[in-house]
Structures are given as C-alpha cells and as structure tokens.
Amino acid sequence: MALNNITKMQPQISVVLATFNGAEFLTCQMESILGQTFHGFEIIAVDDCSTDSTWELLQSYRNRYPEQITIHRNPENVGSRKTFEKGILLAQGDYIAFSDQDDCWNPEKLQVLLDAIVTNPNLAFVYSNSELVDGNLQTIAPLTWEESNKPLTGNSFYEILDKNTVMGCSMLVNTEFAQKCLPLPSIGFHHDWYMTLMALGMNRPILFINKP
Numbered sequence: 001m002a003l004n005n006i007t008k009m010q011p012q013i014s015v016v017l018a019t020f021n022g023a024e025f026l027t028c029q030m031e032s033i034l035g036q037t038f039h040g041f042e043i044i045a046v047d048d049c050s051t052d053s054t055w056e057l058l059q060s061y062r063n064r065y066p067e068q069i070t071i072h073r074n075p076e077n078v079g080s081r082k083t084f085e086k087g088i089l090l091a092q093g094d095y096i097a098f099s100d101q102d103d104c105w106n107p108e109k110l111q112v113l114l115d116a117i118v119t120n121p122n123l124a125f126v127y128s129n130s131e132l133v134d135g136n137l138q139t140i141a142p143l144t145w146e147e148s149n150k151p152l153t154g155n156s157f158y159e160i161l162d163k164n165t166v167m168g169c170s171m172l173v174n175t176e177f178a179q180k181c182l183p184l185p186s187i188g189f190h191h192d193w194y195m196t197l198m199a200l201g202m203n204r205p206i207l208f209i210n211k212p
Contacts (some may be wrong), residue, residue: 013041013110014175015097018080019058020048025135026057032104034065038111041097043069046087048084049077062113069186084168085184086193088175096178098168098191104137116209117176124204125173125195127166131212143212150187152196152206160196166206168192177204 015033019026033043043065045058058071072090074083087098095117097110109128116126130140147164152160160166168191181198184191199206 001127009042011042012095012147013038013095013097013114013172014087014091014093014121015043015099015110016041016084016091017045017099017101018048018083018087019045019050019054019101020077020080020083021050021052021054023050023057025054025102026054028104028137029099029101030057030061032107033099034106036105036110037108041068041110042092042195043062044087044090045069045071046083046090047071047073048079048083049074055072079186081186081191085182088178088182088184090174092208093180094175096173096175098171100169104133106173108174112209115188116207120205120207121174122205123174124177124199124202124206125171126207126209127171128209129212130167130170143210152208160193160200164193165194166192166196171195177202 010027012179017029017033047055047058055073062069062071070090072086074086084098095114113126117123130144131139131169132144133139152165171192173195177199178195180202181195184194189197196206
C-alpha cells in the first residue's frame with residue numbers, strides 16, 4: 001500500500017524532525033523514517049535557517065510525499081529547543097517521536113515504541129536504548145546505555161537530577177504530556193532532559209525499552 005494513501009487518515013504518530021545544516025546525513029534519516037514497518041505517521045520537519053542544501057532536500061521529500069510530510073522554516077535561527085517546540089505545536093498525532101537529522105532508525109522502531117506506550121495511557125513517554133555508530137553507520141558501541149547507567153523507569157527516577165540518560169531521538173512521547181511541557185526553555189536543559197524532569201514533577205511514569 002502506498003504511503004500517501006495511508007496517511008490521508010489521522011496519523012497516530014507525529015515524527016517531529018528538527019534540522020539545521022544537516023544535508024550530509026539527512027537523506028539517510030529520511031529514508032529510515034519512511035521505511036518504518038509502522039505506517040500511520042506524519043513527518044513535521046522544522047528547519048532552523050539552514051545555509052546548506054537541507055531546505056532543498058526537505059522540499060524534495062515533501063513533493064514526493066505531500067500527504068505525509070509538511071515542512072516549515074523558522075524566520076530566524078532560534079536553536080534546537082524552540083525548533084522542537086514548534087514541531088510539538090504542529091503535531092496532529094496522539095504521540096510524538098523526536099528525530100534528529102543525523103540518526104538512522106531501525107525499521108521497527110516506531111512499532112516497538114507504540115506497542116509499549118498504548119498499553120498504559122498514563123505514561124509520559126517511552127524511550128529505548130540505541131546503537132552508537134559513526135558517519136558510515138559502522139558500530140562504535142552496540143548499546144549506548146548499559147545497566148550501570150541506571151536507565152530511568154517508573155515514577156522513581158530521581159537520578160535524572162544528576163545525569164540525563166534519556167535521548168530525545170529514542171523517545172515516543174504522549175502528545176498531551178508534551179504540550180503540557182511547553183514552552184520549552186530556550187537555554188539550559190534540552191527537550192529530552194527537560195521533559196524527563198517534567199514527568200518527575202507531574203508524577204507521570206516513563207518506560208525504558210532495552211533495545212536499540
């Protein structure tokens with residue numbers, strides 16, 4: 001079934017992609033998102049005034065998948081935090097998956113995260129482990145977080161006050177919760193660390209999936 005036929009329906013997931021001068025790796029990431037085994041998603045790309053060919057690449061993908069991809073460009077450079085904030089405000093899905101421009105997703109990523117979060121509507125978000133790779137996708141470390149790093153889960157995760165082990169690119173966030181976290185700070189905590197602190201403050205549990 002063609003992607004642009006599926007996505008005429010309300011998306012269940014909004015993939016919020018923040019870009020800035022990421023043309024070198026953007027094609028790999030876009031193809032990995034579009035190649036997901038789960039298809040009920042939209043892509044909201046927000047560019048933060050790139051000066052390379054990032055915007056042109058986004059336009060080409062939007063033209064290929066106009067029913068699934070929307071692109072937006074900040075009028076001025078505001079940084080990644082506010083760029084992600086804009087994407088959250090534009091999201092139509094029940095859940096938000098944050099995407100960096102220089103990652104590459106495993107094909108089953110969205111399905112695995114979605115299966116985990118739909119069973120517990122009180123979860124603020126789920127997040128997974130990840131594989132650390134170089135620019136050629138060669139493995140540097142098969143797992144980013146080992147058991148000694150104390151992955152955060154449940155309601156008792158005060159370790160976050162000292163060190164963040166939640167990576168935004170591995171999160172699937174309840175949209176209702178994400179909107180309650182707005183506005184995101186323009187300096188200081190990045191969106192992943194800030195949302196984890198907000199989950200702690202709201203007594204909302206999170207779930208860790210030990211799979212890259």
